[in-house]
Amino acid sequence: MEKFGKAQAFTRLEDVRFLKGEGRYIDDIAPEGAAFGYFFRSPVAHGSITELNVEEARAAEGVRLVLTADDLEAAGVRMDMWGVQAPNRDGTKGAKPPRPPLAQGKVRFVGEAIAFIVADTLEAARDASELIEVDFDEIDAKTDLAPGGPLVHDDVADNLAYDFGLGDEEATEAAIANAAHVVTKTIPDTRVYAVSMEPRGGYAEVLEDGRLHLAMSGQGVWGPKGQIAKALGIEEDQLRVTTPDVGGGFGMKAQMYPEYIVLTHAARALGAPVRWMADRSESMLSDNAGRALTTTATLAFDADHKITAYKVETLSDLGAYASQFGQAIQSNLFARVLTGVYDIQTAWQNARGIYTNTVQVDAYRGAGRPEAIYVLERMMNAAAHDLGVDAWDLRRKNFIPADKFPYETVSGETYDVGDFNRVLSRAAEEADLAGYMARAEASKANGKLRGVGLAYYIESILGSPEEDATIEFTDEGRVLLYVGTQSNGQGHETVYAKFLSDQTGIPVERIEIVQGDSDRIARGGGTGGSRSVTVQNNVTLVAVEAVVTGFKGFLADQEGVAADEITFDDDVFRIPGSNLTPTMLDVAALAHAKDRDDLLKVTETAKLPARSFPNGAHVAEVEVDPETGETRLDRYTVTDDFGNMINPLLVEGQVHGGIVQGAGQLLMEHAVVDEDGQVLSASFMDYAMPRAADMPFMKFTTEPVPSTANVMGMKGCGEAGTVGSMGAIGNAMADALWQAGVHDAQMPFTPQRVWQMIRNAR
Secondary structure (H helix, E strand, O other), X not given: OHHHOOOOOOOOOOHHHHHOOOOXXXXXXXXXXXXXXXXXXXXXXXXXXXXXXXXXXXXXXXXEEEEOHHHHHHOXXXXXXXXXXXXXXXXXXXXXOOOOOOOOOEEOOOOOEEEEEEEOOHHHHHHHHOOOEEEEEEOXXXXXXXXXXXXXXXXXXXXXXXXXXXXXXXXXXXXXXXXXXXXXXXXXXXXXXXXXXXXXXXXXXXXXXXXXXXXXXXXXXXXXXXHHHHHHOOOHHHEEEEOOOOOOOOOXXXXXXXXXXXXXXXXXXHOOOEEEEOOHHHHHHHOOEEEEEEEEEEEEEOOOOOEEEEEEEEXXXXXXXXXXXHHHHHHHHHHHOOOOOEOOOOEEEEEEEEEOOOOOXXXXXXXXXXXXXXXXXXXXXXXXXXXXXXXXXXXXXXXXXXXXOOEEOOOOOEEOOOOXXXXXXXXXXXXXXXXXXXXXXXXXXXXXXXXXXXXXXXXXXXXXXXXXXEEEEOOOOOEEEEEOOOOOOOOXXXXXXXXHHHHHOOOHHHEEEEOOEOOOOOOXXXXXXXXXXXXXXXXXXXXXXXXXXXXXXHHHHHHOOOHHHOEEOOOEEEOOOOOOOOEHHHHHHHHHHOOXXXXXXXXXXXXXXXXXXXXXXXXXXXXXXXXXXXEEEEEEEEEEEOEOOOOHHHHHHHHHHHHHHXXXXXXXXXXXXXXXOOEOOOOOOOOOOOOHHHOOOEEEEEOOOOOOOOOOOEOOOOOHHHHHHHHHHXXXXXXXXXXXXXXXXXXXXXXXXXXHHHHHHO
């Protein structure tokens, strides 16, 4: 492990400037004198636009430009955005109707952008929006999660976007029919907002060389670069995309949005910089939401309680359009961990996506894997109840045995390593499972219901396994590391700089991370799917090796020795017959002096041979007041297998954040849309977010089984906290409410709903 990072709890380098208020976010870097943009959005969920008159707005004081769909089309802007199409069972692709950057002819959700106003001030743009005359021929809204109903798109029958199937349906049905025990449950997974601390925003401008530049708050610059260039009908080299500091993304900022196309075109049309930043309610109306699905699942068991088959049938809400990754989330990505950590080789997954008159649903921390594990782990607990067995023992009986790795799952994934029993035993010890009954009795004495919940998750790392890295030595004695990922709060600057320092001996304060600039970095995979540190550090090792090889050859020429006789010990070079021990910076300085620029900037590409699969056990304890429905998350323990960790401090922080987001969804967050498509939760007055007082101390331990899928033995950690926490808290709530006679407890577990469930049971 020494060679691949010291596994030190190294504090974050970037936090110093953030805490001093020196972060550089979109609103901090917009050009002086940039005009302000404001989007005029639909107040209705579904309707034909019968009138749209923007002339008074165009004539308003301070207004520089007003754009509608007609203006975009007249300027040659492509009136359809790209989105993944899931494969249907019959071999065709999912339905993806056109998605215009501004509403064209119809509006399909409350908050859909209809016009863009650019003015000298934000107030002037907002005032002008009130002068826009718009009228609709309203159509009944489609908001329920079932095929059929009012058509969101005339050419999509029954609003069915895709009908995805994986596994062996016939064998699964036969196994269920012949099973000794069968358990079936319907499990909802509610719609939530990502609610990043910094909303979406950006600015666009025309550069001195005539090219366009978009700066945006996102999770990667190359996807937007390609899509915006295509939308505007320009070559990609005519557009520069940059991303400064980003205040949170959680997957929601990984996709392309119509606002960035419109914003960039507005700057082109005006020949002047234009800025836009969403406010919180605007974000809740227009940011891609997460989750929003309902699954009916069936587990079949033999007489010895071994799983013989697993069937899941999912209906997922896509919103009004096919967002960038929307069709992939509950189909392909759900499938990645369909059978979790259990030895199940007979399974069937049917996922159907439904278009509704709501904002789009796309990736949110975990993207399909939390949804799959939530269903499976809720099912394991439900099965334990129905079978009258211990939920922990049922899992142990069905775990993939340690001697079966590498293990190919029914969905085609190959788990490289795992020792689930060992991890679960450590979790039981750390959670003081033996002391639970005493805590439950104490809660009962106080009139409270205590529940304990376990979830054992596994997660599949997503995104491209390939990445580039460039190491450049400057003549000021500094080192630039160019990366293709994009930090949005995870601490990448710290991880990458410290990792490079560990491999080279270069002081960490001499290293600068360069990210988020399509001009300075030729390509990159961006951040998402817990890929960043594993993929980027892997290629950094290759780049370091290339630098070492080049420097050895250079030193050999200077000292008159053979290059293969020179060694490098991750700190200094050692030259036979010499007492000189130059550092990498010493050699770089000499190379500068000798004009050997070819040695001073090295770019390498590397591809991981396979994915890694982080896994672990989450144990939650809740206490419910049956008289009020109020729930307290009282204890939380997680034992993870992340393989070898580069920086345990940052890993623990990522896990804590993921747990909080899972807890938020289960206990308080709930994005509500009424039957008319009106959003009832588009402010913090109506949408509850978890605060520090809502969370207990979270106990974090690791039981590593190093991955064989990368030379460092790492497993990604960015989304794991959410993947595990949802099932653990859901099972804890079900356990507590079972004592009150509630035998089908489902999210969201808000006080009012918990109180109502208890009343109904009574």
